[in-house]
Amino acid sequence: MTQSTDPLRVLIVGAGFAGLTAAIECRKRGFKVILFEGNSSRRQLGDIISFGSNSGRIFCSWPGVEEKLDPLCHHSSGLDFRTYDDEFLTRQIWDSEKKYGKRFNGHRGEIHEVVWNHAIDVGVEIRLGCKVQEYFETESEAGVVVNGERIVGDVVLAGDGVRSLARTIVLGFEDKPKSSGYAVYRAWMNTETLKQNPLTAFLADPTQDQHIGWLGPDVHFLVATLQKGTACSWVLTHKDDADVEESWSAPGYVDEAIAAIPNWAPICHAIVRATPEHALVDWKLVFRDPLPTWISPKRRIALIGDAAHPFLPTSIQGASQSMEDGVTAAVCLELATKGDRGNVPEAIRAYEKIRYPRVLATQRTGVTNRDAWHKADFDYVRKNPESVKLPRQEWVLNFDCGKHAYDAYSETVESLKADPDWKPDPVL
Incomplete structure (x- = not known):
């Protein structure tokens, strides 16, 4: 038994939602946490991001965070579905989800700032301008090399995104991304120009948030x-076969976005035309096959968030699952290392086994949701408009990842002892 009165040393790489959640939850449990972020400042980038009630309960568990997020977030009562020529199909009401908990949808940068500040408030040490150059591990420690300095901890949680360097030590090779066959034009803007056009003025209603989805052949x-x-966000998902090695995210151009919806309703063109070009991004949707494992050979380094499992946006769960990773990893480390720092590998294996099947199942919804819209038979849809509603499954949304980790930990550890050669089944 490796007993110590010193707190567990947790190194976290990447200050996205996975890394920040892991850092906050580890601090709640008394661990010493250092979070490394490669950028020299916190960036206010992005547009709209969605957190389901499964991650909303995590926000609500952090004192003061819910109250800070509320005025920033979207509060529509439902999503109106229309055809590309503006025929109303159906309305998806969100009220039925309230029994699961609270949703948070808003600007990625603004929500990130609230979470970032909370992490600092609870004592997370964030080191900016610290790009990790190397990961390493031994039987008893793990660490990173940052700006030439070797920093050692008991465990490393790598939330370094879709271009994760940590994947190399986990897999033993560099895996290349591939195109999903789709790209997204994304924009965040104020509504001043929308107010001036009778077609779009209703979008700036100060009393009621709007949420509308127009669907067409292989485009939404x-x-x-x-x-x-005062704020408007839009996303236009369309076919795109560009080489992902050329660009993952690039400036967007209004004329190119219009060209993706040539025969669509005038209101759709008006919204795109009202967009300042500096506010438009062309984002290539890259895809990676599910990894065969998220943990390193000596089980001291674990991938979390997009580093472990990039999601298609149509799952509406990428950020939520990243947050669930952070909570689950913290719970597993807490339960494994009470009085025994040597149990980190047990915690890391349990984290992977608890999380992997749920993440894989949730990833599948990104493909099925997209195909329900993009491959729809519109003659059928007009007769059966309910077919385009998002399947908001209870097993996804009504889920408390922290409680689940506490409840499942002992059984998971026993199953791993009984089957020490267990490996995930990465089949989508």
Whole structure:
């Protein structure tokens, strides 16, 4: 038994939602946490991001965070589905989800700032301008090399995104991304120009947030307004076979976005035309096959968030599952290392086994949701408009990842002892 009165040393790489959640939850449990972020400042980048009630309960568990997020977030009562020529199909009401908990949808940068500040408030040490150059591990420690300095901890949680360097030590080779066959034009803007056009003025209603989805053959266009009608975000998902090695995210151009919806309703063109070009991004949707494992050979380094499992946006669960990773990893480390720092490998294996099947199942929904819209037979859809509603499954949304980790930990550890050669089954 490796007993110590010193707190567990947790090194976390990447200050996205996976890394920040892991850092906050590890601090709650008394661990010493250092979070490394490669950028020299916290970036206010992005547009709309969605957190389901499964991750909303995590936000609500952090004192003061819910109250800070509320005024920033989208509060529509439902999502209106329309055809590409603006025929109303159906309305998906969100009220039925309230029994599961609270949803949070808003600007990625603004939500990130609230979570970032909370991490600092609870004592997370964030080191900016610290790009990890190397990961390493021994039987008793793990660490990173940052700006030439070798920093050692008991465990490393690598949330370094879709271009994760940590994947190399976990897999033993560098895996290349591939195109999903789709790209997204994304924008976040104020509504001043929308107010001036009779077609779009209703989107700036200060009393009611709007949420509309226009569907067409292999294209969908989602528009949301928030913050009392002063902000608008839209995403236009379309076929795209560009080489992902050329660009993952690039400046977007209004004329190119219009070209993706040539025969669509005038209102759709008006929204795109109202977008300042500096606010438009062309984002290539890269895809990676599910990894055969998320943990390193000596079980001292674990991948979390996009580093472990990139999601398609149509799952509406990528950020939520990243947060669930952070909570689960912290719970497993807490339960494994009470009085025995040597049990980190047990915690890391349990984290992977608890999380892997749920993440894989949730990843599948990104493909099925997208195909329900993009491959729809519109003659059938007009007769059966309910077919385009998002399947908001209870098993996804009504889930308390922390409670589940506590409940499942002992049984998971026993199953791993009984089957020491267990490996995940990465089959989508």
